[in-house]
Amino acid sequence: MTAAPERHDTGSRRVPAPVARVAAHETAEVTFVVNGTETTVEVPPRAHLGDVLRERLGLTGTHLGCEHGVCGMCTVLLDGEAARACLLFAVQCEGAEIVTVEGLGSPDDQHPLQQAFSAHHALQCGFCTPGMLMSSYDLLANEPETAEEDLPEAMSGVLCRCTGYRGILAAVSDVAGTYPDGVPEPRGCASRMLVGRSAAGRPGDAPEDTTAAAPQLSEVRLPSGPPSAVVDVTSQLTSPVDRVWAVLNDFDLLARCLPGAQLVESYDEDRHRGRATVALGPVKLSFEGLAQVVERDPDTHRLRFHGQGKDTGGSATSADVVLAATPTADGGTELTAHADVHLSGRVAQFGRALAGDVSRRLFEQFAAGVDEAAETGSVSEVSLARRVRLAAGAARDAAVGALRRAAGRIRHRAWSGKT
Ligand code: FES
Ligand code: FES
Numbered sequence: 001m002t003a004a005p006e007r008h009d010t011g012s013r014r015v016p017a018p019v020a021r022v023a024a025h026e027t028a029e030v031t032f033v034v035n036g037t038e039t040t041v042e043v044p045p046r047a048h049l050g051d052v053l054r055e056r057l058g059l060t061g062t063h064l065g066c067e068h069g070v071c072g073m074c075t076v077l078l079d080g081e082a083a084r085a086c087l088l089f090a091v092q093c094e095g096a097e098i099v100t101v102e103g104l105g106s107p108d109d110q111h112p113l114q115q116a117f118s119a120h121h122a123l124q125c126g127f128c129t130p131g132m133l134m135s136s137y138d139l140l141a142n143e144p145e146t147a148e149e150d151l152p153e154a155m156s157g158v159l160c161r162c163t164g165y166r167g168i169l170a171a172v173s174d175v176a177g178t179y180p181d182g183v184p185e186p187r188g189c190a191s192r193m194l195v196g197r198s199a200a201g202r203p204g205d206a207p208e209d210t211t212a213a214a215p216q217l218s219e220v221r222l223p224s225g226p227p228s229a230v231v232d233v234t235s236q237l238t239s240p241v242d243r244v245w246a247v248l249n250d251f252d253l254l255a256r257c258l259p260g261a262q263l264v265e266s267y268d269e270d271r272h273r274g275r276a277t278v279a280l281g282p283v284k285l286s287f288e289g290l291a292q293v294v295e296r297d298p299d300t301h302r303l304r305f306h307g308q309g310k311d312t313g314g315s316a317t318s319a320d321v322v323l324a325a326t327p328t329a330d331g332g333t334e335l336t337a338h339a340d341v342h343l344s345g346r347v348a349q350f351g352r353a354l355a356g357d358v359s360r361r362l363f364e365q366f367a368a369g370v371d372e373a374a375e376t377g378s379v380s381e382v383s384l385a386r387r388v389r390l391a392a393g394a395a396r397d398a399a400v401g402a403l404r405r406a407a408g409r410i411r412h413r414a415w416s417g418k419t
Contacts, residue, residue, distance in 0.1 A: 024044075024045060025044075026286075028043060029041070030042075030043060030093060031095070033097045033098065034053070034098045035100060035103030035188060041056050045091050046089065047089065047090050048067070048085065048086050048087070049086075049088040049098070050062055050074040050085035050086045051064075053076070053100060059100045061100055063127055063128075063130055063131065064085075067086045068087075070159075071158070072084065072128075072131045072135060072157045072159060073127065073159075075130070075131040075134040075135045075158060076098055076099060076101075077098065077099035077103075077134055078097070078098055081138055081142060082137075082157075099134075100130070100134075101133055102188055104137060104186045104187065104188055105187040105188050106187070109188070110187075111133075111184065111186060111187050111188075112183065112184060113133050113136055113172070113175050117133065117167075117168070117171045119171070119174070120168075120171040120174065121163075122163065122170070122171040123163055124163040125161075125163075127161070128158055128161070128163075131158040132155070132168055135155060135157055135158045137183060139155065140172070140176055140179065144179070144181060144182045144183070148173050151172055151173060151176075155169065155172060220290050220291070222306055222308070222318050222320055222340075222342065227341055228343040229343070229359055230338075230341070230356070231338070231360050233336070233337045233363040234334060234335070234337075235334070235335045235363075235364065235367035235371075237325075237367065237371040237374065238332050239374035240327070240331055240332070241301055241326065241333045243375070244301070244333045244370060245298065245325055246374065247370050248303045248370070251263065251269075251293070252266070255272070256369070256373070256378075256379045257366050259366070260278060261275070262274055262275050262276070270293040270294075270296075271290065271291070271292050272291045272292075273289070273290055274290075274291060275287060276309065278362075287310065287317060288310065288311070289308045289310060290307070290309075291307040292305060292306050300324065301324060301325040302324045303322070303323045306320055307321065316343070316344045317343050317344075318342045319339045319342065322336075322339075323336070323337050324336050335370060339359060341356075
C-alpha cells in the first residue's frame, strides 16, 4: 500500500497521513490515544478504525452498521470532531486522539448527554445510541449555537431504526439548553488498560505487545460445529508408496510441499508452528498457527493432523486433515486427502463454495509437491515458486468464478422479481 501524500479528509475532518509503505498482506504499527490512553497496535493496512477499536482494543461500544459511511453507527470523535470509524483506515490515525462512547462517560459517571438520553427515553434497542451520543456531542461542543429547529437536520447523519427521533431530539435539545456555551468534556477518558500495546509503557497502560502479531497457539482446538468446507482430493503420483510415506512422515518436508507454507519451529515430533500465505483473489491472508499430528500409521500409510491458524486481521482457520497413500498396480501411489475446513472472521465471508474450491486446488498443488519430494528428496525453489503462482492463479480463478455465480444468482433474482 502506498501512503496518501497528504492528510486524509474523511469528508468532515483531517487526520495525519501515514508515512510508511506497507504491502497489502503486511502489517503496520500505529500509535494513537484512545479515551486518554496511548496505544500502539499492529494492524493490516486495510483494517478500518471501527474494526480495530472493537476487535483489537475491546471497545465494542462503537457499533458497525453499513460499514460504508451511511448509517453513522460507528461515529467516534477524532481530534475532537465526529468521524465515521468505518471510513478511516486505522493507519491513517497515527498520532490522533480518539474518543469512543466508552470515553464519554461510564455507568457510574454518565455524561449529561447519556443522562438526557435516559431521561427522555431516547433509545429502544440502543444500536444507534453510541453514534447518536458521539454525533450530538460533536454538535453541541463545536456548534453550541445550533437552533432547536435545526436539530433534526444537524442530527440526520445517524440513522435510528426503531426509537423514532422525538426522544433523541428532546434529549439533545435538553442538554443544549442546559449548556448554552458548550457541552461538558467527556468524563471517561483516563489512562487505563486496553488490549493493545502501549508505546509509552506507563503504569496502568496496556501489557507489552499483545497485538504485534497473530496470537500464538499452544494447542489445536477444532470447533465443534459443522465445517465450512469439506475437501476430498485424490491424486495419482508416480512415486512408489514407501517414498511417498517418507515424505508424509517428515513434517518439515511435508510443509514445504504446500504452496505458501513455511515451518517456523518444531516443539516436538508432533507439534509444529508455521505460517501460510493464501491469496483469495485480491485479498492476501497470512496465517500463523500450529499443526499437531494426531495419528501416524506407517502400516496403512495414513497421517492425520489438526491445523489451526489466525491472521492479524481476525480471520481464523482450522482443519482436520487425513492423508492416505495407497500403492497402485503400476508401482505408483494414490494419495487421498480429506479435510474438514473451518473458517471464521473475515475469511469466512468467501463462502463454502469458494473455500472448498481454493482448498481443493491447494491440495492438488500440494500433491504435486509430495510427488516431487518423493522423487528427489526435496522440493526445489523453482517448482515451489511455480506452484505458489499456480495456487494463487487458481484461487483467483475460483474467486472470479464464485463472483460470477453470485452475480448470476442476483440477476436471476432480479429477473424473477425476488429481491
Ligand atoms: S458503520 Fe460506519 S457509517 Fe455505517
Ligand atoms: S434505538 Fe434502535 S436503532 Fe436507534
